[in-house]
Amino acid sequence: MKFLRLHPNVKLRLVERFLTQLVTNSIFPFMGIYFSMEFGVKWAGILLAANVFLSFLAGFYGGYMSDLYGRKKVLVYSEYVRLASIIAMVVGSIEFFYSTLLVCIGMLVSSICAGLSNPAGSALIIDSSSSEERKYIYGLDYWLWNVSLLIGILLGGFLFEQFRMELFIALAFISFCSLLIVALFISESLSVIDPQIQKKSFWRSTAANYRVVLTNKVFIFFLLASLLDLSIELQSNNYTPIRLVQVIGHQTLFSVAGYSLKINGYNLFGILSIINTLSVILFGTLIAKLFKKTKDTKAVTVGILLYAAGYALIVIGKSPWFLFAVMLILSIGEVIYIPRKQALLADIMPSDKRGSYMAINSLTTRGAMMIGSLSVTFGAFVPSWIIGLEMFLLGVISVFLYIHVLALKQSSPAVQGMDKAVSAET
Numbered sequence: 156m157k158f159l160r161l162h163p164n165v166k167l168r169l170v171e172r173f174l175t176q177l178v179t180n181s182i183f184p185f186m187g188i189y190f191s192m193e194f195g196v197k198w199a200g201i202l203l204a205a206n207v208f209l210s211f212l213a214g215f216y217g218g219y220m221s222d223l224y225g226r227k228k229v230l231v232y233s234e235y236v237r238l239a240s241i242i243a244m245v246v247g248s249i250e251f252f253y254s255t256l257l258v259c260i261g262m263l264v265s266s267i268c269a270g271l272s273n274p275a276g277s278a279l280i281i282d283s284s285s286s287e288e289r290k291y292i293y294g295l296d297y298w299l300w301n302v303s304l305l306i307g308i309l310l311g312g313f314l315f316e317q318f319r320m321e322l323f324i325a326l327a328f329i330s331f332c333s334l335l336i337v338a339l340f341i342s343e344s345l346s347v348i349d350p351q352i353q354k355k356s357f358w359r360s361t362a363a364n365y366r367v368v369l370t371n372k373v374f375i376f377f378l379l380a381s382l383l384d385l386s387i388e389l390q391s392n393n394y395t396p397i398r399l400v401q402v403i404g405h406q407t408l409f410s411v412a413g414y415s416l417k418i419n420g421y422n423l424f425g426i427l428s429i430i431n432t433l434s435v436i437l438f439g440t441l442i443a444k445l446f447k448k449t450k451d452t453k454a455v456t457v458g459i460l461l462y463a464a465g466y467a468l469i470v471i472g473k474s475p476w477f478l479f480a481v482m483l484i485l486s487i488g489e490v491i492y493i494p495r496k497q498a499l500l501a502d503i504m505p506s507d508k509r510g511s512y513m514a515i516n517s518l519t520t521r522g523a524m525m526i527g528s529l530s531v532t533f534g535a536f537v538p539s540w541i542i543g544l545e546m547f548l549l550g551v552i553s554v555f556l557y558i559h560v561l562a563l564k565q566s567s568p569a570v571q572g573m574d575k576a577v578s579a580e581t
Contacts, residue, residue, distance in 0.1 A: 161284070161292065162283035162284060163341075163342070164282075164283035164341050164342060164344055165280050165283050165292060168280055169292070169295065169296060169299065172276070172299070173302070174329050174332070176299075176300060176303035176304070177302075177303040177307050178307065178329050179326065180311065181307040181310040181311035181314065182315065182319075182322050182323070182326060184311060185312075186203075186262060187199055189258075189319070190202050190255075194255070202263075206262065206266045207266075209266060209267050209270070210266040211270065211521060213266075213267045213268075213269075214271070214514045215514045217270060217271030217272060217273070217274050217275055217510070217514065218275070218510040218513055218514025218515070219510065219511050221274055221275035221345070221509075221510030222345070222508050222510040222511050225343050226276070226344050226345055227341055227343045227344075228343075229271060229272060229510075230275050230341070231334070231337050231338050233268045233269075233271045233272035234268070234272070235334065236268050237264070237272075238327065238334055240264035241261060241265055241323065242261075243260065243261035243264075244257070244323045244326075244327075247261060248319060248323055274511070275510055278344070278345075278513055279341070279344050280292065281501040281504065282346075282509065289494075289497070289498035290443075290447075290498045291443070291494075294439065294490070294494035297435065297489075297490070297497075298435060301432045301436050301439075304432055305432045305436065310322075345507075346506065368511050368515055373503050376556055376559055376563070377499065377503060377560050378515070378516065378519055379556055380553045380556035380557045381500075381553075382519045382522050382523055382526075383549045384462070384492075385519055385520060385523035386523040386526040386527060386549060387546045387549055389523045389524055389526065390466075390542070390546055391466045392527060393527045393530050394470055394534050395427075395469055395470055396420070396421070396424040397531060398539055399421075399423050400419070400421060402473055403418075403420040403423055403473065404419065406418065406419075408475055423478070426475075426479070427469070430479055430483060431486050434483050434490075435486055435490055438487065442487055442490040442491060443494070451495050451499065451561055452561050454495050455557045455558070458488045458490075458492025458493075459492050460488070460551070461484055461485060462485050462488035462492065463488075463549065463551070463553070464485070464550070465481050465482065465486075465488060466543075466546055467543035467547040467550075468543065470539050470546065471540050471543040496557070499564070503560070503564060
């Protein structure tokens with residue numbers, strides 16, 4: 156019933172995002188394999204890196220444009236171009252017109268459009284919700300993301316090789332539906348659009364805008380905390396599979412009625428990923444209810460410490476059943492703190508620059524990816540327990556930074572004013 160009481164913009168955006176992510180997760184994780192077979196591993200890596208970089212740059216442009224011209228306009232134009240790019244991917248997959256280059260260009264343009272629209276879509280949700288609603292909204296969004304990831308990966312694993320064009324067609328259909336939803340049913344959420352600002356030089360006004368964003372000390376502390384907690388998971392994702400392959404030989408997980416399930420390091424990492432996703436899906440709602448009345452400071456502290464300790468033990472442990480139990484615990488930590496973290500971010504952003512703030516916030520993911528990749532090199536010189544200790548310490552520092560942000564939020568009249576303004580708008 157809570158969902159039905161949300162602003163129509165929020166409900167439509169959540170449904171549209173879920174459907175898009177469902178099909179996207181069945182396609183894009185497998186495009187690296189497709190390009191490596193068509194162009195070779197070297198060019199495939201360059202293409203995927205360009206894909207990430209261009210999407211990242213587009214986010215800065217889209218974030219500022221959504222603050223300048225409105226959320227809806229950016230979303231509509233992005234969806235128009237995105238639909239055209241996906242149709243190009245479909246055409247490039249037709250047997251008599253087969254063109255891997257056209258598929259590649261279509262994917263790059265689609266990713267750029269996603270980069271353009273993501274800050275606007277995130278700002279739309281914040282504009283159309285109150286501070287009290289956001290914990291529920293971000294908890295639901297996180298749950299929907301995990302459902303789409305699980306179903307999408309399973310669909311892609313079974314269908315991508317044989318039915319790639321059909322998946323592209325499904326994505327084009329979802330993109331067309333998204334365009335209709337955004338153009339016809341979503342309302343503009345930016346309360347004030349200043350025509351005088353629109354007349355200024357784009358590059359000069361963009362630079363000035365982002366300078367203003369980066370002077371927000373509360374936001375900077377939040378970025379540092381977010382960078383540290385994200386780097387924990389990404390370090391584990393890079394380091395853990397390599398270590399598991401090295402230390403986990405072929406072994407029997409269990410035997411029942413004469414049937415034995417044998418696993419190795421590769422299988423074990425895959426099972427751990429499935430446990431993480433299923434735990435969020437199955438227990439997310441229950442955990443949210445249990446911690447509903449818990450203060451933000453306590454929830455964030457408990458959540459991040461469970462999460463950090465869990466990943467630290469993942470990179471140390473060798474027993475499959477021990478690792479399964481630890482993954483369940485850290486997944487609970489994720490469910491506790493991630494919705495609070497997203498709600499906190501929404502609360503510390505002024506309403507007229509939310510798109511720009513969301514664009515800057517995406518920097519934390521890129522920075523965390525860099526730290527995560529360095530863990531592989533670092534792990535070649537030190538034992539796994541050093542990596543685990545370093546990850547746990549990052550979690551502890553992250554907790555102190557989030558507590559500091561929460562304290563500043565409570566004590567700063569400016570930040571409190573943002574909350575009140577949001578409540579008044581919705």
